[in-house]
Amino acid sequence: MSKIKNNSPVLFFYNNSKKWLAKISKKESLHTHIGVIKHSDAIGKEYGSRLITNKDKYVYLLEPTMYDYVMKIQHGTQIVYPKDLGYIIARAGIGDGQKIVEIGTGSGSLTSFVANIVKPRGHVYTFDVDENFMKIAEKNIKKAGVSKYVTQHNLDLKTAKTMPLEEMDAALIDLGDPWIVIPKVRQMLKGSGCVFAICPTMNQLEKLTIALVENEFTDIESTEHILRTIEAREGKTRHSFQGIGHTTYLCFARKAFFERESRQLTEKTPKKIIKKPASKTTVKISKKISKKPS
Amino acid sequence: MSKIKNNSPVLFFYNNSKKWLAKISKKESLHTHIGVIKHSDAIGKEYGSRLITNKDKYVYLLEPTMYDYVMKIQHGTQIVYPKDLGYIIARAGIGDGQKIVEIGTGSGSLTSFVANIVKPRGHVYTFDVDENFMKIAEKNIKKAGVSKYVTQHNLDLKTAKTMPLEEMDAALIDLGDPWIVIPKVRQMLKGSGCVFAICPTMNQLEKLTIALVENEFTDIESTEHILRTIEAREGKTRHSFQGIGHTTYLCFARKAFFERESRQLTEKTPKKIIKKPASKTTVKISKKISKKPS
């Protein structure tokens, strides 16, 4: 049984919209409108215990999970929600030991979540161009306790000439124009490696799908995920009146080789392949998007 | 670059409803209605390459991911779908190194998926009472390559007197009557540990929620997850005409201690606590389900 000590991370949980993530520090107090919470009161207690505020309200002392860190990390623009994070992991089959490339570090929430799953033998290589965001992400990744499994790169993949990585198991893209980096992503992925892009609009899905076909990806799938909360109560069970709106659409695909020559592939061939079929396959787009090889 | 060899696992992928998972075996052939696929043709190719059937159709040779194994594992009754699997991982914050208890092994698909995430330092302990199912699950877990990280127990937790595990990070329940095992599950969980139950009906959610409150769980949340497929095509983007129906509802919670005495908790107390508050808290149920400690 692990007891809370000085420096232990704690989620002070009142309810799902009132909760505070903190590192216990003997002399600190948290001032909330359900009362003052003295950090020192938590020391020596078991995780899951209650603590009374000076307004006689209870908060639970929960051991933070990766979910709590992800929900805490606030993005300038938007975060990737657990319902979407979870599908990325499940559909791309991400697990221990994988090497993941992420384009668009953002706040570092997706980075931290994935690193927590591929560690200790896997790694996340993440790219961004915004120095300020990168610093914020660095802090968030550190708080989430996964810095050891993440490498941050300041590099613009859109203009980069050589790719610093290869044989990646999966690529995660969180950019406004994901279709632009697809040829670069392809070079970094292993054969049949997975790609996932966060696309808030339908137009992004459309452009990205065209780029994925042109760049020889298969098993292309665009989805959206609706999470509905149910209030289960004796004799009065129903969905929640409060609705959950749109977060993002997701687009998935796997790297393939459309040319027959792929049979005699050598290390160098991927680059050639990217250039050639783009023009050849254009006319076949509609057929190919229907995901039937021909 | 990894090339396909004899004994390599391969997903022969034609499209999302026509795909075959196999282990390459020199002399074997796969007979499908898009033609015959000779295993030997795959040997020496890079994953992602195409292969032509004798009916002049292409299949892609994909390296199977955990997703492919999970979708392949067919259950007698039902499987847990990736959209639901993913949310379980994300909401409970499951990651490398965690110790997970599963009640109801079923086909072993949830078992394999979770083991792939907690390995190599974590472990899944899974319980079932049906010998036949356990053998099927054993095979499936082996095929998914995670046997080393899974321990199967033949034990009926509903009647068991002593719990064989303790300090588990999370518990996953896939039983018709999940509420019955909640007191047992509680004993095995660490403080603030997570529980997730697969509940196909609203009535199960209702009974389970009552049991979770009586057994001092907090952050109780019932959800359902709707996955919609989008057909992204130039100038014709829309949701898929083919709908995806109900799979299951999910119920999540975290272990807490409702009594103030929890402050001076010793190793032995959890058992006492389970017995006492059940009757005391009954009258407060409606308030507590609203997730406000008081």
Next chain:
Amino acid sequence: MSKIKNNSPVLFFYNNSKKWLAKISKKESLHTHIGVIKHSDAIGKEYGSRLITNKDKYVYLLEPTMYDYVMKIQHGTQIVYPKDLGYIIARAGIGDGQKIVEIGTGSGSLTSFVANIVKPRGHVYTFDVDENFMKIAEKNIKKAGVSKYVTQHNLDLKTAKTMPLEEMDAALIDLGDPWIVIPKVRQMLKGSGCVFAICPTMNQLEKLTIALVENEFTDIESTEHILRTIEAREGKTRHSFQGIGHTTYLCFARKAFFERESRQLTEKTPKKIIKKPASKTTVKISKKISKKPS
């Protein structure tokens, strides 16, 4: 072309959440936080025209539709939303000339909406027991301009011995315990007449379905209706971030006769049938709910 006069109804429309329904009255002004709207400014204008407030904001002068009246009518507890209203009309095939019985007048919004569709040859007979609600409903029905096609009854159908109506085309139930009035509703409906009940909880659906089977209804269907708003914008089309939550579930059925004797039915038989089969059919419930007559 109809121009706005004194006493004309107008919807001052700023946007979908800021709009005001009024009857033009020469000397009145509407004070809003987008400025003052002088009623007299609207007189002589065509519907659809703009009007400038003293804060230099525009409002459109729209001719109110039944939708605007329904959205305006605020209920003590809840209103029936257009998405649900519409399905009731469409699924029950409600149209001109039908005779409708409504149990639970509430605010009169459903009453008004339906009266507007069955008029001028049809009629809505609506029952309530709360004098205060009935007065509010009376005003709302008058404002909506359909008083002539509505008769309000102060009668508790749960205890009433004789039914004041017969051969109704459809019955609409908006009560907390709809299953209780099903035998009474049956007596008022014509053969194969439709019933629709507003059921906010799953438990109500469950109890009501059992009562519908016991009282010989067929084509039983429980549904829920999710309306999602899409923000269609050039190059940035996506679902709205703001979600719409649960409003209610709906339960539909049509009156049938389960007994073979129904072949020689006379005017009097319905009452006998109601009493007898209730007990006989209990054991067959699960089969019957699956909607297969045998």
Next chain:
Amino acid sequence: MSKIKNNSPVLFFYNNSKKWLAKISKKESLHTHIGVIKHSDAIGKEYGSRLITNKDKYVYLLEPTMYDYVMKIQHGTQIVYPKDLGYIIARAGIGDGQKIVEIGTGSGSLTSFVANIVKPRGHVYTFDVDENFMKIAEKNIKKAGVSKYVTQHNLDLKTAKTMPLEEMDAALIDLGDPWIVIPKVRQMLKGSGCVFAICPTMNQLEKLTIALVENEFTDIESTEHILRTIEAREGKTRHSFQGIGHTTYLCFARKAFFERESRQLTEKTPKKIIKKPASKTTVKISKKISKKPS
């Protein structure tokens, strides 16, 4: 109580996927795989009664509603589903006495449904260019019993110079390129009249919305409607495993006048207004779509 006679319309109802709409004809029989149904057996029975097939299965003799006609009318391409039909009625406030213009008659199902609601004092004017479709629609409208309230026009509104109608309460558009007819539709609508377009793709919504803004419509709203079936059964209530997929998106708007000059509007002005603002408003599109007049 109305009894079934020769020539009466009947819905032979086995379950929601096995049902047959017919006009009773003494000598006819219906051959189905649940057995032979002799029409003459239905004569003299009350609607709602059962009838036994020669395979000892029951069918109910239901009086067809407009829902049954609409579901029966099969379109070459697609039908408008009740969930969508209902919302059109509710959101546009369609009721008795209204004059409706429909562009794209299709199978006549939407036509019949709306005619049944606006009759006897209202009317539906419907336009199509395909002679064959128009004949099919004519038959369907006749079967649904609303021919008297429908006028079919063979006219291509895209190229027509003068509009044959004016002061319409609402316009319904079911065309592949609805944006093209918006200026024509505007001329036929009364001030603040409603328009609804059936748009199966997101791209149509996008183009249509731009056209609606350019043509001075307000209260623009794009929606989609998800209908979920619930299987309500004692102790086992859950959503249906069978999912309902995408049918169409809907786009609604109301005719407004953006120019201040609209205050002194004369009968002729609408035409001028249509031409001018198209160019002026282009730059303001994003602001206007957000539905705030300024």
